Amino acid sequence: MISSQAARREPSGYPALEAENLSVRFGGLNALQGFSFQLGYQQIGGLIGPNGAGKTTCFNLLTNLYEPTEGNIKLFGHEIKGAPSYHLFRWGLGRTFQNIRLFHRMTVLENVMVTQPNSSFFRANHQHRKDALELLDFFHLADQAEKKAGSLPYGAQRRLEIARALAGNPGVLLLDEPAAGMNPSETYQLAEQIKEIRNRFQVSILLIEHDMHLVMGVCDYLWVLNFGQQIAQGTPMEIQRNPAVIEAYLGRKERSEC
Amino acid sequence: MASLAFVIAMINGINLGSIYALIALGYTMVYGIAKMLNFAHGDVIMAGALSIVVLVQQFHVHPVLSILISVILCVALGVLTEKIAYKPLRNSSSLSVLITAIGVSYLMQNLAQILFGSSLRSFPKVFHWPSMILGSVELKMDRVMTIAVTFLLMFLVLLFVYRTKIGLAMRAVAQDREAAMLMGVPMDRIISITFAIGAALAAVAGFFFGVAYGFVGPYSGSMPGIKAFTAAVFGGIGSIPGAILGGFLLGLAESMVKTFVSSELSDAIVFGLLIVVLLIKPTGLLGKEIRDKV
Amino acid sequence: MNRLWRKKRFFLGGLLALLLFVLMHSLIQSGLVSRHIQSLFVPVGLNMILALSLFLLVGMLGELSLGHAGFMSIGAYAGGLFSKVMMHVLPVWVRFPLALLVGALVAALLALLLSVPVFRLKGDYLAIVTLAFGEIVRSLVINLPFTGGAAGLKGIPKDTSFSFLYWIVVFTIWLTRWIYYSKIGLEWRAIRDNAIAAEACGIPVVSRKRAAFVFAASFAGIAGVLYSHHYSILTAEVFGFNRSIEVLVMVVLGGLESATATAVSAFFLTIAPEMLRFLNQYRMLIYSLMLIIVMIGRNTQWAKPKWFQQRRENA
Numbered sequence: 003m004i005s006s007q008a009a010r011r012e013p014s015g016y017p018a019l020e021a022e023n024l025s026v027r028f029g030g031l032n033a034l035q036g037f038s039f040q041l042g043y044q045q046i047g048g049l050i051g052p053n054g055a056g057k058t059t060c061f062n063l064l065t066n067l068y069e070p071t072e073g074n075i076k077l078f079g080h081e082i083k084g085a086p087s088y089h090l091f092r093w094g095l096g097r098t099f100q101n102i103r104l105f106h107r108m109t110v111l112e113n114v115m116v117t118q119p120n121s122s123f124f125r126a127n128h129q130h131r132k133d134a135l136e137l138l139d140f141f142h143l144a145d146q147a148e149k150k151a152g153s154l155p156y157g158a159q160r161r162l163e164i165a166r167a168l169a170g171n172p173g174v175l176l177l178d179e180p181a182a183g184m185n186p187s188e189t190y191q192l193a194e195q196i197k198e199i200r201n202r203f204q205v206s207i208l209l210i211e212h213d214m215h216l217v218m219g220v221c222d223y224l225w226v227l228n229f230g231q232q233i234a235q236g237t238p239m240e241i242q243r244n245p246a247v248i249e250a251y252l253g254r255k256e257r258s259e260c
Numbered sequence: 261m262a263s264l265a266f267v268i269a270m271i272n273g274i275n276l277g278s279i280y281a282l283i284a285l286g287y288t289m290v291y292g293i294a295k296m297l298n299f300a301h302g303d304v305i306m307a308g309a310l311s312i313v314v315l316v317q318q319f320h321v322h323p324v325l326s327i328l329i330s331v332i333l334c335v336a337l338g339v340l341t342e343k344i345a346y347k348p349l350r351n352s353s354s355l356s357v358l359i360t361a362i363g364v365s366y367l368m369q370n371l372a373q374i375l376f377g378s379s380l381r382s383f384p385k386v387f388h389w390p391s392m393i394l395g396s397v398e399l400k401m402d403r404v405m406t407i408a409v410t411f412l413l414m415f416l417v418l419l420f421v422y423r424t425k426i427g428l429a430m431r432a433v434a435q436d437r438e439a440a441m442l443m444g445v446p447m448d449r450i451i452s453i454t455f456a457i458g459a460a461l462a463a464v465a466g467f468f469f470g471v472a473y474g475f476v477g478p479y480s481g482s483m484p485g486i487k488a489f490t491a492a493v494f495g496g497i498g499s500i501p502g503a504i505l506g507g508f509l510l511g512l513a514e515s516m517v518k519t520f521v522s523s524e525l526s527d528a529i530v531f532g533l534l535i536v537v538l539l540i541k542p543t544g545l546l547g548k549e550i551r552d553k554v
Numbered sequence: 555m556n557r558l559w560r561k562k563r564f565f566l567g568g569l570l571a572l573l574l575f576v577l578m579h580s581l582i583q584s585g586l587v588s589r590h591i592q593s594l595f596v597p598v599g600l601n602m603i604l605a606l607s608l609f610l611l612v613g614m615l616g617e618l619s620l621g622h623a624g625f626m627s628i629g630a631y632a633g634g635l636f637s638k639v640m641m642h643v644l645p646v647w648v649r650f651p652l653a654l655l656v657g658a659l660v661a662a663l664l665a666l667l668l669s670v671p672v673f674r675l676k677g678d679y680l681a682i683v684t685l686a687f688g689e690i691v692r693s694l695v696i697n698l699p700f701t702g703g704a705a706g707l708k709g710i711p712k713d714t715s716f717s718f719l720y721w722i723v724v725f726t727i728w729l730t731r732w733i734y735y736s737k738i739g740l741e742w743r744a745i746r747d748n749a750i751a752a753e754a755c756g757i758p759v760v761s762r763k764r765a766a767f768v769f770a771a772s773f774a775g776i777a778g779v780l781y782s783h784h785y786s787i788l789t790a791e792v793f794g795f796n797r798s799i800e801v802l803v804m805v806v807l808g809g810l811e812s813a814t815a816t817a818v819s820a821f822f823l824t825i826a827p828e829m830l831r832f833l834n835q836y837r838m839l840i841y842s843l844m845l846i847i848v849m850i851g852r853n854t855q856w857a858k859p860k861w862f863q864q865r866r867e868n869a
Binding site: 065067086087088089090091092096097099103104105106107108112113115116117120166167170 | 747
């Protein structure tokens, strides 16, 4: 079991997040088959692929929402398969959701404070509030701290979801389509923010995304899925030129076009 | 002697069970299609039974006609309550809708009390059917009629849901409301039809309830409603065969417990059984697992 | 909102409660308050405690319990029996607090037992199970020998005093508010808003739900003990389904957002039927109409803010 935060911070020799031969089957459908990857310390990884490729399923497996039929998952070198979902957060794995899942009737500040690792049941103390506001400030949400989370505009809600996950002091952050529904300028800001998050909070990030500008601009390494299987992995440069990837997204190119 | 008591208990149980099954069917259909627990459903039974009493005794309407009028009245009641009280809440949390349904139930009960008084009224002896003698058992014809008509109605409902176009639309809405809407299914009409069918079944159940118990009052619908509600959950809420199965099982259980264990504690034991069943099979006997989309 | 401001509010609130107490106490002593109004103190206080405990479950956690009166009943009988047995054994200042503890613990224990299966279920099952539970309690209470049967349980010492009740109510209001803003209150509300996200954010959902249920039940039990030690006689009908619904109405009409509003709602809904005696036969009718109107109003009147729609999607 992973305990102290100190252990998480140091490069311990283990990859931050690792999956080996991860597979899951729903009825007759192989949603994910034999997927393996290693996310390094403070690395930003991207999981891409056409719709229905199994990306969100992979996230759900990584957070123990689904039980894999095969394979195992290691967080900082420790096996997490079978652990109840809520333990993972305390062990350093945070995530956001594809369709925003905020605590909409609670205030922005409360959304962030509920994930803070205070140990007691009591009312949060002054320091906790300060830390929470500081975090919100980083996401330009501090001035809306007392608003109900559900009343925020879409982009702000997405940022709040990330802030909420970060408040728990994770070592690994899973972002599920963080740029969905954003316009190009918002996406650009998000890309900068993700890099800043990695540097400031010293987290490893794995993101699922369809927006190629974000992916190419932010990720250090990519894994490409199609129909539940990995079809390629590599740096953004390599992936851009990978014929299998191009085919998956665009269909087979005519031989004459090259 | 015990075997005789057993047979009688069985017959009573099936009789009771068929009434519960009719009510449970309405509950489960409304739950499956409108995604709400219509807490006021039980009181429609009371409305049906009470209207027959009033029509026959105060207005001297012919019994058969009064049954028909009662069904029409209940259908109107069901459709109206849906339009006025439930439709505005179609996109609200299930908690809100449930609370509103509780309000509607209370409204109906108290309205009935104000209009018709709180005392029980005796149900008119509508049909004078002879009893059959099978061996040493006296089989009252009204029991047989109850069971026969109930089975017929259930068969008709199943036919409707699985063999007609409207039934197909209903099943589509039950499976995926948004997709059904996108496919052009007229949501309002489908939901109204569902409530109408449920109410009609409840009216018939009300008639048989009156026949079986002999008395009706403004609060008569409450307990059968709660029991049929638990029967529907018992069998798997949202599942039509489940509701029918649950209704019969509950009726049988109640009858058996009343005969062989204790009359006063029968309610407690039956409800206790419900909790035990839910412990073992959380979605009910024939229920389906609801998967949240993450 | 800083520390100093919060401390100020606490003392101000405490001062207000004290002043109110002194005022009411002296009014009673001087005989200026009619018997009629005096007879309302206990129902108001009890309903406030019941409503606040149900608010915890329905308002904060978002789970519907239809058997709250059942826990009140359990507390009333457990505490009442304890006091009867210990009547000549222990002095009142030991016996009564113990009776309260007994009532709370027995209710809590039963809630714990019930919560083991219930929170494994998805959907509206808590409502049904608590409904069934309430009926079971009612049925058992009528039929078991040691609870006095249909005639009821008599002879419970009248230990509930006005002062004691007053300060318990004040404490309950304060406690509920405090819980609302505490870590566990935040977690409960998070579960209410989005249980899946809550789980992903490190909140042990099932165990928190159980905790809320047990806690709410124990307070209902305490209300029950207070009840039985005031009226001295217990009959089963008092704690039926109607009672559960009346408390639910108070909680819902209080808005489901604030503890104070819930307490105020309980206050008004207790005295209103008395003040409007002439409408008595229409009382339940008016309640049900109000319930429907308020629920529809809450959900449709003004332009639905985005979060209402989200709620349905995530429900």
